[in-house]
Amino acid sequence: MKLRTALSSPVSRCLAVVAAAGLLASACSSGSNSNSSSGAGGGTLVVGYTADPNTLDPWRATQFQAAHMLEQVYGTLTQLDTNMNVQPGLAASWQYSDDNKTLTLHLRQGVKFQDGQAFSSADVKSSLDRLRDPATAAVAASYIASVQSVDAPDANTAVLHLSTPDAGLLAGLATVNLAMLSKDNTEQQVSQKPNGTGPFSYTTRAPNQSVSLKANPDYWGGKPKVAALQFRIIPDESSVVSAMQSGNVNFAVLNDPTVAKTAQGSGLTLNKTPDLAYHALQLNSRKAPLNNLNVRLAMQCAISRQQVIDTAALGEGTPIGPITSPAFKSDPNSQPCATQDVAKAKTLLSQAGFPNGLTINTIVSTGLYATSVNEAQNLQSQLKAVGITLKLQTLDSAAYVDAWKAGNFTAALALNGGSPDPDGMYGRYFTSTGNLNKVAGYSSPQLDQLFAQGKSTTDPAQRKQIYTQISNNLVDNAAWIWLFSSYDYTAMTKSVSGFTPMPNGSLINLWKTSLG
Incomplete structure (x- = not known):
């Protein structure tokens, strides 16, 4: 996998050490809303999908299509940048202590779930406790196998007690499979109507047709650049490209190199990104x-x-x-x-x-x-x-x-x-x-x-x-x-700008993407 140049700011250099070694004795902080964007907030970005997301539960999503959609709705404690370095997410900073067996997370303040409830350490404790419970059948439970217990000493602090130092924990917390859910939401509620802290909120789903999201104006990172996202189900990639050529779809992830070349030859913008998959x-x-x-x-x-x-x-x-x-x-x-x-x-x-x-x-x-x-x-x-x-x-x-x-x-x-x-x-x-x-x-x-x-x-x-x-x-x-x-190919119509592909195939940057 080829990586872009390393980040140079003091905070980014600090976080690059976290990504390399996984552990850090002193705190790293993002400051306040460092990724904020003024946001044009206009139009609906239509994403072409070849398969209907098979679940609305982020803890059970193994299908790429489901994960890509749900990462627009849910927030994670850490995030990854385009160089795959760990960055703050819902945890604004953290520090290790006790020979790297205690991880203290200082949570971002002012964050709300899309139902209006405030995000707090109680939600972190509830989420991690449920994720660790075998009955939950969370697909990423092994990522947090080192976590023995979680304390919430105050609303803005969560303390993870580990059985052993865990070099991969911070990177693991960035996956949507470990998304933070409201302590008040049951499994059944989440499976019917997602409720997260991400840049978009869930609105409707028509099985085998589409999933619709709207911009979350209270997103801690800033206002999304489009008013809405729609993931539209189209049977095959060639048909997706045809829909883009006719103006019915604005954006798509392609796997087939033949279709990708066709898309590029037809005047669509194509990004080719080496993939970790x-x-x-x-x-x-x-x-x-x-x-x-x-x-x-x-x-x-x-x-x-x-x-x-x-x-x-x-x-x-x-x-x-x-x-x-x-x-x-x-x-x-x-x-x-x-x-x-x-x-x-x-x-x-x-x-x-x-x-x-x-x-x-x-x-x-x-x-x-x-x-x-x-x-x-x-x-x-x-x-x-x-x-x-x-x-x-x-x-x-x-x-x-x-x-x-x-x-x-x-x-x-x-x-x-x-x-x-x-x-x-x-x-x-x-x-x-x-x-x-x-x-x-x-x-x-x-x-x-x-x-x-x-x-x-x-x-x-x-x-x-x-x-x-x-x-x-x-x-x-x-x-x-x-x-x-191989490669991920992201195809866009000429009206789309600002999308940055990720080496892990994530579409998390759709909230920074504009329609011209």
């Missing part, structure tokens, strides 16, 4: 025949990642290892069969007891991202050459997400979001207690120990060594088959 063939090693290591290694050796990129993504991508976090990036060549080795794949398959081949059921999404089916068909063709049949089951986005979250698959083709901190990427997947471990289908005592060391170590060089060991463990055991990272 990664494409992978996820293998459930708890299910036969993938419980056999040699079968998984045979699949890894049989696949040319570059061929997948060239065939399914028109060459728009780079082969990867497990970790795409910039400071901890895996060496894509440090794995068994870094390049395709068909002979070795056949030998491994024979050693596994399948000299005549085998069949593996594989789920594939339609609607979540554009290249999924093409990737699956290319992998199917490559694996067939060594006697492995991928039996593809294509599912709509909602059915795919349900099966994926339940771990109800043998193999799954997936595009997973990346994170600036590797613990945030994988702690919830590949630790035995991780809340998405049934999705990962793999864990080990060695990985549990390594992840614990990675969280508690504050020295960046030592953390790099630890996560290199984790990466090597994952590829040596072919836990999944990591394929490639």
Whole structure:
């Protein structure tokens, strides 16, 4: 992942240390409303979407479309800038104490939920307590696994007591999956009508048609540049571009390189941003025949990642290892069969007891991202050459997400979001207690120990060594088959200006975007 130049202000330099080491003994502060904007506040920005958001609950959102919409409505304790450095959010400043096992958050004052209620430390305590409760089934619960308890000594202060220093905690708190909810809102209420502190407030939803939001005039960062946002559901990316050309849609995120080139050639403005997200063939090693290591290694050796990129993504991508976090990036060549080795794949398959081949059921999404089916068909063709049949089951986005979250698959083709901190990427997947471990289908005592060391170590060089060991463990055991990272393409009509893309694919900057 390529990063832009580092920030130079004193506050930004302080926060860059937080992003690198995760821990800081003294406080960092944003001042008061440093991101405020006068805001034109005009017009409705229409965003083209290929899939209907499958939930209105930010704590359960794993679908990109749901997360992108909900981050407009909800606020988080910290935020990430375009360099993936931690910045203040609802927490205006913080400090560590007690050997980095106590984190004191000083909350931004004057913030309101969109129902008019004041935001306070009681909401922070309520949110974090509920997020930590296994009954909540929060998809990012592992991000805050180090939090043992939360105190609210006054309305503007929240104190997090940690079991161990946690180098990834501040970056983890920036995800919408850890959004701050009102202490007075129940799960049922949130699922029907979101109530956050973000730049926009929820108004209406027409299932499989649109979700509408309006500008929040009380947003602590300043008045949004548009009066409203509408996320409009359109079946495929080519149709989204057609809607943009006709003036019915102003903005879209595209995954298909072919469609992106068409959009650019038709006069639309296109941003191409290297992405932290990664494409992978996820293998459930708890299910036969993938419980056999040699079968998984045979699949890894049989696949040319570059061929997948060239065939399914028109060459728009780079082969990867497990970790795409910039400071901890895996060496894509440090794995068994870094390049395709068909002979070795056949030998491994024979050693596994399948000299005549085998069949593996594989789920594939339609609607979540554009290249999924093409990737699956290319992998199917490559694996067939060594006697492995991928039996593809294509599912709509909602059915795919349900099966994926339940771990109800043998193999799954997936595009997973990346994170600036590797613990945030994988702690919830590949630790035995991780809340998405049934999705990962793999864990080990060695990985549990390594992840614990990675969280508690504050020295960046030592953390790099630890996560290199984790990466090597994952590829040596072919836990999944990591394929490639690509690009996010954001397309805009000429009337749109001011949007800044993020390396993690976030659309959080839509509130700073104008209609001309």
